[in-house]
Amino acid sequence: MSRRVAILVSGGGSNMVALVKSMTGDHPARPVLVLANSADAGGLVRARELGVEADHVDHRPFKGDRPAFEDALHARLLQAEPDILCLAGFMRVLTEGFVSRWQGRMLNIHPSLLPKYRGLHTHARALEAGETEHGCTVHEVTPELDEGPILGQARVPVLPGDTPDLLAARVLEQEHRLYPAVLRRFAAGDRSRIDLAA
Numbered sequence: 001m002s003r004r005v006a007i008l009v010s011g012g013g014s015n016m017v018a019l020v021k022s023m024t025g026d027h028p029a030r031p032v033l034v035l036a037n038s039a040d041a042g043g044l045v046r047a048r049e050l051g052v053e054a055d056h057v058d059h060r061p062f063k064g065d066r067p068a069f070e071d072a073l074h075a076r077l078l079q080a081e082p083d084i085l086c087l088a089g090f091m092r093v094l095t096e097g098f099v100s101r102w103q104g105r106m107l108n109i110h111p112s113l114l115p116k117y118r119g120l121h122t123h124a125r126a127l128e129a130g131e132t133e134h135g136c137t138v139h140e141v142t143p144e145l146d147e148g149p150i151l152g153q154a155r156v157p158v159l160p161g162d163t164p165d166l167l168a169a170r171v172l173e174q175e176h177r178l179y180p181a182v183l184r185r186f187a188a189g190d191r192s193r194i195d196l197a198a
C-alpha cells in the first residue's frame with residue numbers, strides 16, 4: 001500500500017522537489033501535501049507545478065504562541081492524512097508536543113554531518129573549524145533539535161578556497177540524492193542507515 005507523504009517547507013523547496021520527483025513508478029510512497037509556514041515560500045509554486053496540493057499556515061499571526069501555530073499546522077496536515085512527514089528546509093523549531101504526535105513518522109534533513117553542527121550556519125562553522133569533510137544528514141525527528149536516530153549521511157570534501165556558499169551548493173547536491181534514497185527505504189519500513197560519498 002502506498003504511503004502518504006506530506007512535506008513541510010519554508011523556502012525554495014529544492015529538497016521537496018527532489019522528494020516529489022522521486023516518488024514515481026514502484027515507489028512505496030506518494031506526495032499528498034506540501035505545507036509551508038508562509039504564503040510566499042517558493043516551494044509552494046514549485047509543488048503546484050509538479051501537481052502536488054500545496055498550502056500554508058502562516059506562523060506570524062500566532063505571535064510567539066508556538067503550540068497554537070502547531071495546532072493549526074497539525075489540523076491542516078490531518079486533512080491530508082499523511083503517514084509520513086518530511087521536513088525539507090522547514091525553519092520553525094517544533095515543540096515536543098508537535099513532535100510527539102508524529103514521532104517515528106517524521107524525517108528531517110540537516111546540512112551537516114550530525115552530531116556535528118546542529119542548528120544554523122553549518123557551512124560557515126564547518127569551514128571555521130577547518131573541517132576537511134562536511135555533508136548532510138537525514139534523521140528521525142525527536143524533541144531535541146537535530147537529534148534523533150540517523151537514517152543516512154552523505155559526505156563531501158571541503159576544498160581549498162571554499163566559501164560557505166560554495167560548500168552549501170556542494171552539500172545541497174548530495175541532499176538531493178540522500179533524502180529520496182532514505183525516504184524510499186523508510187516508506188518501505190527499512191530504517192537501516194545509508195552512507196553516500198560524493
Ligand code: GAR
Binds near residue numbers: 013110136
Ligand atoms: C537545505 O540545505 C536543508 O538542509 C536546510 O535548509 C535548506 C533548504 O533548502 N535545512 C536546515 O537548515 C534545517 N535546520 P531547500 O528549501 O532548497 O530544500
